[in-house]
Amino acid sequence: xxxxRIQLNxxxxxxxxxxxxxxxxxxEGSEYAKPNLITLAWAGIVCSEPPMVSISVRKSRYSHRxxxxxxxxxxxxxxxxxxxxxxFCGVKSGRDIDKFAACHLTACPAAxxxxxxxxxxxxxxxxCQVRQVLELGSHDCFIGEIVAVEAAADLMDEKNKxxxxxxxxxxxxxxxxRSLGSILGFFGYSVAGDExxxxxxxxxxxxxxxxxxxxxx
Amino acid sequence: xxxxRIQLNxxxxxxxxxxxxxxxxxxEGSEYAKPNLITLAWAGIVCSEPPMVSISVRKSRYSHRxxxxxxxxxxxxxxxxxxxxxxFCGVKSGRDIDKFAACHLTACPAAxxxxxxxxxxxxxxxxCQVRQVLELGSHDCFIGEIVAVEAAADLMDEKNKxxxxxxxxxxxxxxxxRSLGSILGFFGYSVAGDExxxxxxxxxxxxxxxxxxxxxx
Numbered sequence: 001x002x003x004x005r006i007q008l009n010x011x012x013x014x015x016x017x018x019x020x021x022x023x024x025x026x027x028e029g030s031e032y033a034k035p036n037l038i039t040l041a042w043a044g045i046v047c048s049e050p051p052m053v054s055i056s057v058r059k060s061r062y063s064h065r066x067x068x069x070x071x072x073x074x075x076x077x078x079x080x081x082x083x084x085x086x087x088f089c090g091v092k093s094g095r096d097i098d099k100f101a102a103c104h105l106t107a108c109p110a111a112x113x114x115x116x117x118x119x120x121x122x123x124x125x126x127x128c129q130v131r132q133v134l135e136l137g138s139h140d141c142f143i144g145e146i147v148a149v150e151a152a153a154d155l156m157d158e159k160n161k162x163x164x165x166x167x168x169x170x171x172x173x174x175x176x177x178r179s180l181g182s183i184l185g186f187f188g189y190s191v192a193g194d195e196x197x198x199x200x201x202x203x204x205x206x207x208x209x210x211x212x213x214x215x216x217x
Numbered sequence: 218x219x220x221x222r223i224q225l226n227x228x229x230x231x232x233x234x235x236x237x238x239x240x241x242x243x244x245e246g247s248e249y250a251k252p253n254l255i256t257l258a259w260a261g262i263v264c265s266e267p268p269m270v271s272i273s274v275r276k277s278r279y280s281h282r283x284x285x286x287x288x289x290x291x292x293x294x295x296x297x298x299x300x301x302x303x304x305f306c307g308v309k310s311g312r313d314i315d316k317f318a319a320c321h322l323t324a325c326p327a328a329x330x331x332x333x334x335x336x337x338x339x340x341x342x343x344x345c346q347v348r349q350v351l352e353l354g355s356h357d358c359f360i361g362e363i364v365a366v367e368a369a370a371d372l373m374d375e376k377n378k379x380x381x382x383x384x385x386x387x388x389x390x391x392x393x394x395r396s397l398g399s400i401l402g403f404f405g406y407s408v409a410g411d412e413x414x415x416x417x418x419x420x421x422x423x424x425x426x427x428x429x430x431x432x433x434x
Contacts (some may be wrong), residue, residue, distance in 0.1 A: 007328050008366040009381065012268045015381055016388045016397060017235055019318040035367035044234060044261020044385075046273045051229045054262045054358075055221060072405075075231060080401060081336060111224050120219035126231060135262035141344040144353065149225040157233065161261065162225065164232050171233045171388050171397060172383040172404075180233060180388060181397035184297060187392050187428035190304040192434055203229060 016171035016178065017041050021056060021076040021086050021122060022029040023107065024066040025115045035107040035117045037099040038063040038092030042139060043075065051146040053128060057137035067142055070115035071130045076122035079168040083177055086170075111148035123167040124151045181186040222261065233395065234258050234387035238293040238303050238339065239272060241283040242332045246310040252324040252334045254316040255280040256307030258389040259356060267388065268363040270345060273356035279311040284359055287332035288347045293339035296385040300394055303387075328365035341368045 008190035020040050027033025053075060057064045067073045078086045084101035092099060100107045112116035112125045118125040128144030157163050171178045186192075186200055234257050237386045241247025259273035270292060274281045284290045297305045302320035309316060327335035327344045335342040345361030374380050388395045403409075403417055 002323055002325070004370040005337070005342075005368055006370050006373065008368055009365055009371070010363045012262045012265055012270075012341075012363065013341060013366055013368075013379065013381065014260070014262055014270055015294065016239070016386055018231060018233060020231070021286060035286060042264070043231070043264045044263075044271055045229045045231055045259045046261075046351075046358045047231055047356045049355035050353075051227050052353055053229075053231055054261060054263055067338075076231065083401055084407045087402060089403065091405050091408050104220055107218070113313075120222070124230060125429050126227075132238065132351065134263075134351075136267075136360070138266035139264045141263045141360075143353070146229065148228045149227055149230060150222045151225055151230075153221040153223050156223065162230065162391070164230065164236045165393060165395075169390065170231055170401060173381070173386065173397060175404050176382060177401040177403070179243055179401055180390060181396035181398035182344040184300055184387060184396055185304060186394070187389075188308050190301050191308050 003191050013174060015173040018043050019078050019080065019086060019170055019172040021089060021119055022063065023074045023076060023110070023117050023119055024070065024072065025064050025117060025168055026066040028113055030069060032062070032066045032069055034094075035100055036063055036094035037089040037103070037105070037119070046143060049209070052131065053126065053144050053146060055142050056136070056141045057142065059140055063114045064140065068133070069128065072113050072116040072128070073115045073128050073142065073144060074113060074118045075126040076119040077124045077167065078170050078177060079123050080170060081168070082121060083170055087177070098185060104178045106153055111150050118150060123155060123169070124149065124164070156216065165190060230391060232390040235260050236295050236303060236387055236389040237393060238295055238306060238336055239280065240291045240301065240327070240334050240336055241280050241287065241289065242295060243283040243286045244332055247286060248292060249279070249283045249286060251311075251315065253280050253283055253311035254306040254322070254336070255311070256303050256322070262306055263360060268347070270343065270363060271358050272361065272363050273358045275356055281357065285350070287362065288344050289330050289333040289337045290347070290361060291327045291330060291333045292343040293344060293345040294341045294384065295387050296340050297387060297396060298385070299338060299387065300387055304394070328367050335367060340368065340372060340386070341381070411421070
């Protein structure tokens, strides 16, 4: 069922999007060599093999120079516990303050990074090496390859499988931070067989629609 | 408070990310000139001015050729009502079936697009023109400028302000579709003044932390 639609001005109203704490540091000896944090919602996955992400940063930001000079950044996922600090790191500049100290966060060594630290309190950190920089306008888009991942040990189940649903992650939606609600389905659930549905979505399996089929690529 | 961390293999574990229905069509007269849909989670915002997005699509996908040949695509946001169709469009190929027909969705003209249709049932559609294509590996990343936006009229409030929180949007998190939960804060809430907090977050204003300050860029 479609409803009447109206036209709005072009704007970045895609939602929900991630909200992440990016940690970075300029190369040793440079004037940018202090650990820093920047909060970004302009971030996304851009490739599976190799695993790659994009983050977009204004040229005027202190972190922009750090990432450009070091060729590195770490994406730290944000849970509800980290939200106040995350918001704070989005509105303050690392030129003026030490955000790690101001937020009582810990800059720890990040796997596979020479310069950029990780946030020890984050549930999961992605160490990224810059592969390309696109100058798009207000923002430069850094395309980074994910070269290492570190996760809080308590996110692993007894089979050593990552359970990100336990992390309490936060989404960003048109100016608001939102918690994640219930699990509505899994990738492929609309064409899954009865056995898989009964195992993974016992409640929905009972009232599934008659249409089903097989996955294609 | 930090917990013990373990290292995992590099992988695309950034979360939550959007899940969107992308509609596209090859140019009139080409063999790809039928309306098609593809579900993507590898999508993000990459620039504010001009407003730009990225979507990443495997070269093997039927929609890849359509987007490449037309230079256009439409990002249709996904709400809970559209989720089953959205999942279905992520596992079936437009080479084999008419996904609009199979999903009982309506391909309607999209503002500012010559070729790509929009999904009439989506709460909000972003019409995008391709500006760059990055060949990254498994996926090509299309960088698109948002040239028009259309929203369901019932998402506008009495002051004609877009209220995306009413849309019931869905996030994608490590293989699962998740509803959006409660509003935890707004951009800048950690440094907002008492008056703003009392108006926008009456519950939190009463128990805010003592740290406050002013926004910087």
